[in-house]
Amino acid sequence: MMIRNLFVKHRSILLYGTSLAMLLFLLRWLELRYIIFDHALDIYMGASAVIFTALGIWLALKLTKPKIERVVVEKKIYIEKTREFVFNEAQFTLLGISKRELEVLQLMAEGFSNAEIAARLFVSLNTIKTHASNLFMKLNASRRTQAIEKAKALSLIP
Amino acid sequence: MMIRNLFVKHRSILLYGTSLAMLLFLLRWLELRYIIFDHALDIYMGASAVIFTALGIWLALKLTKPKIERVVVEKKIYIEKTREFVFNEAQFTLLGISKRELEVLQLMAEGFSNAEIAARLFVSLNTIKTHASNLFMKLNASRRTQAIEKAKALSLIP
DNA sequence: TTAAAAATCGCCCGAAAGTATGAGTGGAAA
């Protein structure tokens, strides 16, 4: 298994080795045959140079790893963002809304009645009414639904 | 100009040519010097084979344009989606809410009072009350603020 | 054409919401 793997991996090198041996053998044979000529060696040398150069080229082409060019493509992905709520502190201070009022506003937006809000905050119903009234004034709203709308538009509540 | 250009362009080839000539000359000289040895030719052949192969490799590497393998890397760009509202038709039909009721619901969510909604839809206040009442029943809400919350959660209104 | 669904409107009543006004308390800043 491992031997086979090695063979596969370095097949090019093995191939090169065998071809080299065969070529040398061939040249030697040619040498013996054409030794009679005067300038045989020169021709033979030139031929061998060309052949081995070609071999080198082939080998290089075979062995070189292709250069990897990374092309960065900007892919626009529109994400249904879980748009985390960012509280608009600027508006909050600008409108002069108090912390308690904001609490009431949040609970109002969650659909609680004034009585429920009062119970939740451990204060009287009248207190909640006062907070609500002040809120409406500050938000320039005349109804709780309107106040909620405006507050959401101003990012005071999610 | 043109000649110079050609020279620059095929500098590698020219270089190869000259080195080839020089090598042949060197080998010839070596041949003359070491002809005395018995197996000189074999050594010389092997050396030349190695040299020319190396030359071929160098040449190939020099001349071939690098194979470029493009790897496309997707760079994700997250874009704040102006997340357009997708109406939840399934819930709409499931709850059996009528078109008119939805209209009322939308206006309610925008902060309008029943009277204002009635005026806007050219119907009586009582009609709006009826629609609202039916809406609360279908949405299982006991207040308009609660109905709005639930409707938003169900993507019936933006 | 006919039955079902949707839309319209009315009335009553109680509950909730909202307005206006006044006032007490406690903490923080001037």
Added chain:
DNA sequence: TTTCCACTCATACTTTCGGGCGATTTTTAA
């Protein structure tokens, strides 16, 4: 220390909501 402000609570009153009826008229679909 005093003043200011947020928070608290109350009372009285008005308006709006919401529930619970019932009823008529369109519209729509079978």
